[in-house]
Amino acid sequence: MSNRPRPTPRSAVARSAAEQRRRQAAGPSAPTGRGRVPFVVGGVLAAVVLLALLVAVRVTATDTTAGQARPSGTVVRGEHVYGDVRVSGQALPAPPEDPTAVDPAVGQAAPVLTGEDFAGREVRIGGDGQPTLVLFVAHWCPHCQKEVPLLQAEFDTHGKPPGVRLVTVSTSATADRPNFPPAAWLVREGWTVETLADTQAGKAANAFGIGGFPFFVAIDRSGTVVARRSGELPISEFLGLADRARAGSTAGTTGSPSPPGTTAGTAVPPGR
Amino acid sequence: MSVETASVFLSLLALLALAIAAASVVLTEVAARRPDGAAAEVLVGVRPMALPLAWAIATVATLGSLYYSEIAHFTPCKLCWYQRIAMYPLAVILGLAAIRRDRSVRAYAMPVAGIGLVVALYHSWLQANPDSSSTFCTLEAPCTTRHVWELGFVSIPFMAACGFAAVLALLASGAPDE
Numbered sequence: 001m002s003n004r005p006r007p008t009p010r011s012a013v014a015r016s017a018a019e020q021r022r023r024q025a026a027g028p029s030a031p032t033g034r035g036r037v038p039f040v041v042g043g044v045l046a047a048v049v050l051l052a053l054l055v056a057v058r059v060t061a062t063d064t065t066a067g068q069a070r071p072s073g074t075v076v077r078g079e080h081v082y083g084d085v086r087v088s089g090q091a092l093p094a095p096p097e098d099p100t101a102v103d104p105a106v107g108q109a110a111p112v113l114t115g116e117d118f119a120g121r122e123v124r125i126g127g128d129g130q131p132t133l134v135l136f137v138a139h140w141c142p143h144c145q146k147e148v149p150l151l152q153a154e155f156d157t158h159g160k161p162p163g164v165r166l167v168t169v170s171t172s173a174t175a176d177r178p179n180f181p182p183a184a185w186l187v188r189e190g191w192t193v194e195t196l197a198d199t200q201a202g203k204a205a206n207a208f209g210i211g212g213f214p215f216f217v218a219i220d221r222s223g224t225v226v227a228r229r230s231g232e233l234p235i236s237e238f239l240g241l242a243d244r245a246r247a248g249s250t251a252g253t254t255g256s257p258s259p260p261g262t263t264a265g266t267a268v269p270p271g272r
Numbered sequence: 273m274s275v276e277t278a279s280v281f282l283s284l285l286a287l288l289a290l291a292i293a294a295a296s297v298v299l300t301e302v303a304a305r306r307p308d309g310a311a312a313e314v315l316v317g318v319r320p321m322a323l324p325l326a327w328a329i330a331t332v333a334t335l336g337s338l339y340y341s342e343i344a345h346f347t348p349c350k351l352c353w354y355q356r357i358a359m360y361p362l363a364v365i366l367g368l369a370a371i372r373r374d375r376s377v378r379a380y381a382m383p384v385a386g387i388g389l390v391v392a393l394y395h396s397w398l399q400a401n402p403d404s405s406s407t408f409c410t411l412e413a414p415c416t417t418r419h420v421w422e423l424g425f426v427s428i429p430f431m432a433a434c435g436f437a438a439v440l441a442l443l444a445s446g447a448p449d450e
């Protein structure tokens with residue numbers, strides 16, 4: 001194999017000479033006319049990127065101080081993310097995948113939870129002889145993010161459903177998911193419902209066998225589960241669940257939504 | 273830089289990419305209709321920038337995606353991974369093509385960017401309308417979770433869609449014989 005350099009093809013030499021002549025004719029290195037366009041466009045783009053960075057820094061610096069205000073009326077306080085939870089009683093099974101199937105948890109005794117809110121104050125769920133509606137929420141879930149303000153607007157306008165204790169469980173909190181921490185979110189929403197902070201492992205959620213977010217569990221005054229629902233609920237169905245907790249009916253209830261204002265086989269007062 | 277600041281910055285860059293895509297399409301169309309007009313003249317001037325600019329956009333999109341998963345610790349969902357599969361190779365092959373001034377890369381890069389754009393648009397729509405797929409969240413990382421929601425419409429997949437659209441438009445702006 002020869003080490004001699006490969007001769008340059010004649011056509012390439014001609015092209016190179018032509019290019020050189022063209023450059024000499026164009027004069028010194030300052031680009032002119034069409035050649036200037038990339039520099040102008042590049043300069044404009046660099047300036048816009050720099051401006052975007054400045055705007056981002058400025059806008060978020062303003063937001064940090066503006067987001068501290070706590071809406072009046074909220075009962076959510078504290079900055080804890082997780083809390084200790086004690087469970088007494090048997091855990092509920094997971095809801096059936098088919099939403100029209102009979103929920104095996106209906107008719108079972110709900111586990112009693114003892115835990116704490118975001119400020120470390122004790123919160124108990126169950127065992128107090130009150131009809132109770134428990135709402136499990138996850139801060140990162142867009143459906144929970146829609147449901148919470150929907151319910152709070154209802155509470156602000158018409159008050160909470162009478163004769164039923166409402167409790168929230170903040171569960172599945174994860175720092176690497178959006179809208180963290182949950183306490184800041186609920187404070188921002190002006191959430192006026194007492195809230196229990198679940199453990200990092202989701203002990204409270206597991207005890208109630210939740211299968212998605214948001215998740216509702218209606219418990220009657222005897223501590224028996226009368227209905228469970230997952231997903232966003234319109235106000236009428238939320239009030240229907242509260243009615244069922246108050247009425248305490250368990251006969252033939254399924255996981256599917258019931259017509260507003262009714263329970264299975266039992267007429268209840270219509271929702272607002 | 274906080275995650276919030278980075279998100280606003282990346283959102284503005286995404287809108288800039290969208291503006292580049294729109295300008296590129298308009299310029300190419302007008303230049304095609306009037307080959308002797310001013311648009312054609314400008315297009316000839318900016319054409320050498322198309323490949324480097326497409327590479328820069330794909331690289332910024334790749335770095336932004338890695339920032340969200342590795343520094344902000346956002347868990348990528350299934351659709352996020354499909355978009356990553358389309359965007360990450362673009363950052364490499366467009367860079368090589370820009371160095372080699374090899375515009376034939378269009379034949380390989382445009383289908384990849386096109387697939388990425390379709391997935392990103394679907395994912396953007398899903399995040400803008402989370403109720404369209406279901407009314408509840410599963411316990412895993414659902415595709416409807418909005419890690420970023422700036423200006424009322426800019427999500428991470430929207431940013432990706434802007435990036436794919438800009439890459440496509442810039443690659444399409446080159447003369448077919450180049």
